[in-house]
Amino acid sequence: MIDLHTHSTFSDGSDTPAQLAQTAHDLGLSAIALTDHDTTASHEEMAAACERGGLELVSGVEVSLRDHEFPRQRHGEPAIARSVHVLAYFLPLDPAHPLQLKLASLRRDRDVRNRKLVALLQEQGLERITIDYLATLSGNVDSIGRPHFARAMFELHPEIVGERTDEAWNRLFIDWLGSEGRAYVPKTSMPIEEFVDSAKGSGTVFSIAHPLVNYLDAVTSQGIQSTMPRVMASLRERGFAGIEAYYGGTSAQTRALMVKLTRDAGMIPTGGSDYHGHYKEDTSLGFGYSGDLRVPDEILDELKAAR
Numbered sequence: 001m002i003d004l005h006t007h008s009t010f011s012d013g014s015d016t017p018a019q020l021a022q023t024a025h026d027l028g029l030s031a032i033a034l035t036d037h038d039t040t041a042s043h044e045e046m047a048a049a050c051e052r053g054g055l056e057l058v059s060g061v062e063v064s065l066r067d068h069e070f071p072r073q074r075h076g077e078p079a080i081a082r083s084v085h086v087l088a089y090f091l092p093l094d095p096a097h098p099l100q101l102k103l104a105s106l107r108r109d110r111d112v113r114n115r116k117l118v119a120l121l122q123e124q125g126l127e128r129i130t131i132d133y134l135a136t137l138s139g140n141v142d143s144i145g146r147p148h149f150a151r152a153m154f155e156l157h158p159e160i161v162g163e164r165t166d167e168a169w170n171r172l173f174i175d176w177l178g179s180e181g182r183a184y185v186p187k188t189s190m191p192i193e194e195f196v197d198s199a200k201g202s203g204t205v206f207s208i209a210h211p212l213v214n215y216l217d218a219v220t221s222q223g224i225q226s227t228m229p230r231v232m233a234s235l236r237e238r239g240f241a242g243i244e245a246y247y248g249g250t251s252a253q254t255r256a257l258m259v260k261l262t263r264d265a266g267m268i269p270t271g272g273s274d275y276h277g278h279y280k281e282d283t284s285l286g287f288g289y290s291g292d293l294r295v296p297d298e299i300l301d302e303l304k305a306a307r
């Protein structure tokens with residue numbers, strides 16, 4: 001069993017790489033990919049921890065990019081490029097590599113977004129939210145993400161957002177921080193193609209994270225069957241080898257359908273839990289939100305062959 005989608009304290013997870021490697025080892029995972037948002041800064045620490053535990057580490061990252069081929073149409077408004085999450089594996093770690101320069105650019109976009117979001121929240125009465133406070137939560141100003149905003153809002157402004165419960169956390173993303181919320185600030189305009197092109201010749205393998213979250217408004221088996229084959233064909237054409245069909249946030253039935261469609265598209269069904277520690281209380285490493293996720297070891301062999 002493997003887990004190819006996890007987050008550490010280097011982005012919006014609450015476990016350090018060492019804690020993550022320890023839990024993975026205790027669970028008996030054979031391999032893990034640490035896919036922090038916009039950065040591979042966690043790799044070195046994770047590699048040392050995995051080596052101590054005899055666990056195979058796959059280098060990885062998760063980034064938000066724009067997909068212009070499948071624009072999003074919101075009630076009455078003009079269509080806008082869709083924001084999707086992309087996973088990259090076996091990527092170059094040299095900071096001078098073009099792909100790492102793209103990551104640096106995405107981190108700058110994140111910082112600009114974070115500062116705008118702080119200003120917007122302050123305007124709406126949450127004046128105790130500051131970049132300094134968020135950086136204390138995340139440990140580093142570079143790794144601040146929306147889950148840190150959510151935590152800060154519950155800690156500093158319970159009079160506005162109420163007490164933190166799992167339900168209130170989800171509501172906060174709907175009412176405030178999500179794409180339809182009153183404090184939404186989009187992050188980047190970098191197209192998928194620009195990021196994928198920067199990896200040319202490096203052996204990086206791309207997969208699309210939680211594809212149904214990105215491409216479907218409502219998850220029904222009919223919706224999956226009418227939309228996903230087109231999406232998969234287009235992504236394959238644009239350099240993607242994988243689709244995260246084994247996603248820990250979906251049911252076993254949905255995963256089975258997604259694995260079948262991914263195979264039909266001639267692609268690799270990748271998989272992971274999207275573990276974030278305390279920033280996603282309901283999701284376990286390896287087993288996902290559903291608790292019954294099992295990503296087969298063979299998937300990693302296929303990914304290696306696709307390099």
Ligand code: AMP
Pocket residue numbers: 012037064144145146147169170173174178187276
């Ligand atoms: P950011 O990269 O800062 O824009 O934040 C995106 C992160 O926020 C995701 O990786 C998740 O960890 C979290 N997130 C996004 N949408 C939701 C949601 N609806 N509920 C809970 N967490 C979410």
Ligand code: FE
Pocket residue numbers: 007012037145276
């Ligand atoms: Fe995240």
Ligand code: FE
Pocket residue numbers: 062085209210
């Ligand atoms: Fe994601």
Ligand code: ZN
Pocket residue numbers: 005006007062209274
């Ligand atoms: Zn993730």
